[in-house]
Amino acid sequence: MIVQQIVFIVLLLATAFFFSKRIAFIRKNILSGRAEKLNDQPARRWKYMALYALGQKKMFKRIVPAVFHFMIYAGFIIINLEIAEIMLDGILGTHRLFVSLLGPGIYGTFISLFEVLALLVIVACLVFLARRWVLHIRRFFGREMTRWPKLDATLILIIETVLMTFFLSMNTADSLLQDMAYGHYREAGFFLISDSLKGILSFADAGTLVFIERFGWWAHIVGVFAFTIYITYSKHLHIFLAFPNAWYTRFKSSGKISNMPEVAREVKAMMDPSYQPDENAPAPERFGAKDVTDLSWKSILDAYSCTECGRCTSECPANLTGKLLSPRKIMMDTRDRSEELGYFIRKNGGEKKEDGKSLLHDYISMEELNACTTCQACVEACPVSISPLDIIIELRRYLAMEESKVPQEWALMFGNIENNGAPWQFSPSDRLNWKDEA
Amino acid sequence: MSQEALKVRTMAEVAAAGESVEVLFWVGCAGSFDQRAQKITKAFVKILNRAGVSFAVLGEEETCTGDPARRAGNEFLFQMMAFQNIQTFEAYGIKKIVTACPHCFNMLKNEYSELGGNYEVLHHTAFLQSLIDEGRLKLKEGGKFKGKRITFHDSCYLGRANGIYEAPRELIRKLDAELVEMKRCKSSGLCCGAGGAQMWKEDEPGDKRINIERSEEALGTRAAVIASACPFCMTMLSDGVKNKEKEDEVAVRDLAELIAEAEEL
Numbered sequence: 001m002i003v004q005q006i007v008f009i010v011l012l013l014a015t016a017f018f019f020s021k022r023i024a025f026i027r028k029n030i031l032s033g034r035a036e037k038l039n040d041q042p043a044r045r046w047k048y049m050a051l052y053a054l055g056q057k058k059m060f061k062r063i064v065p066a067v068f069h070f071m072i073y074a075g076f077i078i079i080n081l082e083i084a085e086i087m088l089d090g091i092l093g094t095h096r097l098f099v100s101l102l103g104p105g106i107y108g109t110f111i112s113l114f115e116v117l118a119l120l121v122i123v124a125c126l127v128f129l130a131r132r133w134v135l136h137i138r139r140f141f142g143r144e145m146t147r148w149p150k151l152d153a154t155l156i157l158i159i160e161t162v163l164m165t166f167f168l169s170m171n172t173a174d175s176l177l178q179d180m181a182y183g184h185y186r187e188a189g190f191f192l193i194s195d196s197l198k199g200i201l202s203f204a205d206a207g208t209l210v211f212i213e214r215f216g217w218w219a220h221i222v223g224v225f226a227f228t229i230y231i232t233y234s235k236h237l238h239i240f241l242a243f244p245n246a247w248y249t250r251f252k253s254s255g256k257i258s259n260m261p262e263v264a265r266e267v268k269a270m271m272d273p274s275y276q277p278d279e280n281a282p283a284p285e286r287f288g289a290k291d292v293t294d295l296s297w298k299s300i301l302d303a304y305s306c307t308e309c310g311r312c313t314s315e316c317p318a319n320l321t322g323k324l325l326s327p328r329k330i331m332m333d334t335r336d337r338s339e340e341l342g343y344f345i346r347k348n349g350g351e352k353k354e355d356g357k358s359l360l361h362d363y364i365s366m367e368e369l370n371a372c373t374t375c376q377a378c379v380e381a382c383p384v385s386i387s388p389l390d391i392i393i394e395l396r397r398y399l400a401m402e403e404s405k406v407p408q409e410w411a412l413m414f415g416n417i418e419n420n421g422a423p424w425q426f427s428p429s430d431r432l433n434w435k436d437e438a
Numbered sequence: 439m440s441q442e443a444l445k446v447r448t449m450a451e452v453a454a455a456g457e458s459v460e461v462l463f464w465v466g467c468a469g470s471f472d473q474r475a476q477k478i479t480k481a482f483v484k485i486l487n488r489a490g491v492s493f494a495v496l497g498e499e500e501t502c503t504g505d506p507a508r509r510a511g512n513e514f515l516f517q518m519m520a521f522q523n524i525q526t527f528e529a530y531g532i533k534k535i536v537t538a539c540p541h542c543f544n545m546l547k548n549e550y551s552e553l554g555g556n557y558e559v560l561h562h563t564a565f566l567q568s569l570i571d572e573g574r575l576k577l578k579e580g581g582k583f584k585g586k587r588i589t590f591h592d593s594c595y596l597g598r599a600n601g602i603y604e605a606p607r608e609l610i611r612k613l614d615a616e617l618v619e620m621k622r623c624k625s626s627g628l629c630c631g632a633g634g635a636q637m638w639k640e641d642e643p644g645d646k647r648i649n650i651e652r653s654e655e656a657l658g659t660r661a662a663v664i665a666s667a668c669p670f671c672m673t674m675l676s677d678g679v680k681n682k683e684k685e686d687e688v689a690v691r692d693l694a695e696l697i698a699e700a701e702e703l
Contacts, residue, residue: 254599317648321651374634377594413638
């Protein structure tokens with residue numbers, strides 16, 4: 001047993017090491033964004049998080065995926081209680097430690113509940129695989145859904161199905177061994193699902209059953225360890241980040257564009273003769289965003305929270321009518337660029353901060369940005385409180401104010417507003433003409 | 439329609455007379471210059487006149503709120519416009535503003551406050567509803583639109599941005615009309631295609647124009663009238679209906695126009 005314990009502890013520590021290293025890297029990437037204060041009104045934030053992350057309120061706008069997603073979500077959270085026992089058994093070299101604490105009656109009831117959830121998770125994962133690969137639901141495809149994002153989504157569903165299968169096969173073999181009163185396999189209560197699966201393993205002798213039980217146990221927990229590290233590279237990170245992303249949400253109307261106080265100050269200095277410049281005000285760095293580090297840290301957190309479900313893109317009027325813009329791509333590009341820049345900075349020991357590339361142009365094109373109607377359908381659709389619109393606006397700001405790269409019609413419109421006070425070429429003196437026209 | 443002269447005063451005239459008004463009517467650039475939107479402006483003024491609301495407009499002193507500039511990325515230009523407009527409001531001591539344009543509405547209500555401009559801002563649909571609720575505007579029973587199918591297109595900056603879904607619908611019910619919803623309505627409403635400064639440029643390359651997609655959906659309700667509450671949605675939907683050659687069968691009207699028409703103003 002001691003060898004198994006040592007192997008287990010080494011794997012556990014390795015997982016903790018790689019996972020925390022990855023999280024530290026992601027945290028650093030997120031915090032490389034511009035400062036934005038989003039911790040006011042804590043009570044309201046907890047409530048919002050309870051409703052939108054824990055309660056998944058936005059998911060229920062589309063009821064079919066919401067129900068199946070809820071099955072996986074509930075399964076994931078509740079079955080994780082079982083992981084506590086597996087961890088303790090692994091470290092202490094015990095077998096089903098909680099039986100002696102709870103007694104077979106209560107223990108069996110818990111395991112039965114986990115088994116029902118495990119079965120529901122398998123059903124939901126198979127339904128989701130079918131939605132992707134049999135029904136070919138449109139939002140799972142699209143220009144940004146290249147090989148890796150599609151593989152990622154498929155792998156997650158397969159891994160979850162396999163993990164649950166190991167869990168059930170482990171319990172089934174265990175139940176049979178309990179019936180035989182074999183070795184240390186003590187009576188652990190009635191397991192609802194695996195009890196009815198016993199027939200499948202009726203061929204096996206005790207030795208084979210012990211192998212199946214042990215294999216299921218190890219495969220399940222090693223699978224969980226591997227999956228923990230995997231998700232930090234995957235869109236599946238939303239299972240953690242949906243929570244902080246909801247907590248740090250911007251409490252503003254989705255149609256309200258963030259102010260640029262540095263521009264307001266400059267305009268005031270220009271137009272208001274009585275204006276006294278504030279000596280302490282920070283000098284403007286760069287107007288708008290060219291790269292991820294010019295975005296608010298919240299926008300980068302948004303990007304890491306994105307689960308690529310495509311609800312945003314499926315409601316985007318530009319995308320629906322065949323334009324290049326896809327709000328999901330904006331988020332995926334932001335995350336990919338943040339990872340790329342993070343690796344570059346790490347490789348150079350934190351000394352070089354610029355790799356000659358940028359989010360704007362290298363990842364996101366002007367054509368995409370120019371197609372946005374700022375209708376906020378993407379913001380409204382997102383189940384994990386992401387705003388692709390904020391990124392679009394920041395990039396547009398850089399294009400307009402730093403590069404002067406706007407469509408020619410917009411340049412004309414700017415000129416009209418500046419000269420005539422209206423976006424069209426009409427004279428201010430004609431503003432009331434409607435009054436006297438029949 | 440009666441051809442009574444519109445009673446409109448400017449804030450400058452009101453101030454010169456040493457008077458004050460209940461509300462400033464912010465006409466907006468579309469409402470001032472766009473021929474189609476001017477009809478909305480006139481319809482709304484007729485209703486204000488009928489209800490005896492004391493109001494004024496800014497006339498030559500009104501300028502663009504800066505909405506299209508800001509959304510196209512030109513924050514400098516936006517800040518300049520906002521600065522000027524806030525100064526004008528301050529000069530006249532403006533406290534309450536009504537506008538028929540959801541873009542101006544959103545700017546004045548949500549985006550001027552951070553720059554020191556705080557006002558009570560109402561969209562004309564909400565204002566009209568309050569006039570009716572307060573008994574200042576009485577609608578005739580069994581008007582012209584009784585029993586007619588009317589669908590309502592939600593403007594993004596009225597709906598999603600400001601959560602105003604009910605006031606315009608309530609007005610349609612007050613007309614005794616049958617309100618029919620499009621599948622994509624309220625918070626899931628599809629944009630007309632004009633927002634975010636798209637009004638001033640050609641669509642980016644694609645399969646279809648957004649206004650065609652939306653107009654097809656609206657026509658699909660078999661409504662006799664497509665109601666809107668935004669001058670830009672009005673342009674987009676009117677063009678879409680024309681593109682589908684349905685302009686003789688299906689009317690696109692602003693809610694103010696529907697009320698003015700029902701009241702034979």
